[in-house]
Amino acid sequence: MLIATQTMLAMRCPSCGRLEYHMLSRFDFADGRLVQLRCSCGSLKLMATKKGREYSIQACCVICDSMHLFKSKGSLLWSLRVTDLYCPDTGLELGHIGPWQKIKKTKEPKWISCFMSLREKIFSTTAK
Numbered sequence: 001m002l003i004a005t006q007t008m009l010a011m012r013c014p015s016c017g018r019l020e021y022h023m024l025s026r027f028d029f030a031d032g033r034l035v036q037l038r039c040s041c042g043s044l045k046l047m048a049t050k051k052g053r054e055y056s057i058q059a060c061c062v063i064c065d066s067m068h069l070f071k072s073k074g075s076l077l078w079s080l081r082v083t084d085l086y087c088p089d090t091g092l093e094l095g096h097i098g099p100w101q102k103i104k105k106t107k108e109p110k111w112i113s114c115f116m117s118l119r120e121k122i123f124s125t126t127a128k
């Protein structure tokens, strides 16, 4: 089995909606460190820690405005497979973790762009 030392996260920012890619390295998790990934706007998108062989990933949900917890085995996270992060309440995809070659090809679900433009409309009307 091929084990990678790095993987990529593709995820929309829950506050500004930008789609950004983040690199995750196995070494980031050394000594039980808490890994935090932020959007360039400063908003927290994802937190992850490692306990034993298990990784706990908390992703900020665009829809619920809260965090969802995912558990993943290291052998899965650092494999060539793509891990999907989705909202358990609505079943909608939040992002993907996986090798860059696969992540860059993943198509964004259509609902995201609809949701974002809808949200912009709501925000622009309430701001007036």
Ligand SMILES: [Zn+2]
Pocket (backbone or CB within 6 Å): 013, 014, 015, 016, 017, 018, 039, 040, 041, 042, 043
């Ligand atoms: Zn942002």
Ligand SMILES: [Zn+2]
Pocket (backbone or CB within 6 Å): 061, 062, 063, 064, 065, 068, 087, 088, 089, 090
């Ligand atoms: Zn959710």
